[in-house]
Amino acid sequence: MLDGPERIEEFLAYVAAGWTVLDALGxxxxxxxxxxxYTLRRQDPLFAVALAKAQDRGRAARRQARSTETQMDQHGTESCYNRxxxxxxPCRGAASRARQRRRLIMAADGASKSSEK
Incomplete structure (x- = not known):
């Protein structure tokens, strides 16, 4: 299992990067x-502290990753209008422009398919 300090450090690095305990082990x-x-955590107080710190950093990393995903929801975007x-x-205008682009693409695709027949 987690035999040796190198393996423990590797495991804690995965957890600190935002991986779950199961994913890190896998x-x-x-x-x-x-x-x-969790048995090692219960038996070794130093590992318990290190694991808690790694899990805190992992939660922060996941939170940061989620916040960058939602940056597309900023004002003036179709995503903000929809979500x-x-x-x-600005959001209404962005949504309107996006719909117009999609309609033009669909119309062009429909015209090219009808001309192929």
Missing amino acids: SMGLARSRTPV RRCRCV
Whole structure:
């Protein structure tokens, strides 16, 4: 399992990067069971502290990743109009332009398919 300080450091690095305990174990080629990790946490206070810190950093990393995903929902985008249901002038304009582009593409695709027949 997590035998040796190198393996423990590797495991903690995965967890700090935002991986779950199960995913970290699986990526290291270890059995996908959390029991040995939590047993080690209960028996070794230093590992317990290190794991808690790694899990905190991992949560922050996942939160950061989610926040960059939602940056597309900023005002003036079609995504903000649809997801946030924002009806400000820039968002309405962006949604309208996006719909017009899609309609033009669909019309062009329909015309090319009818000319192929």
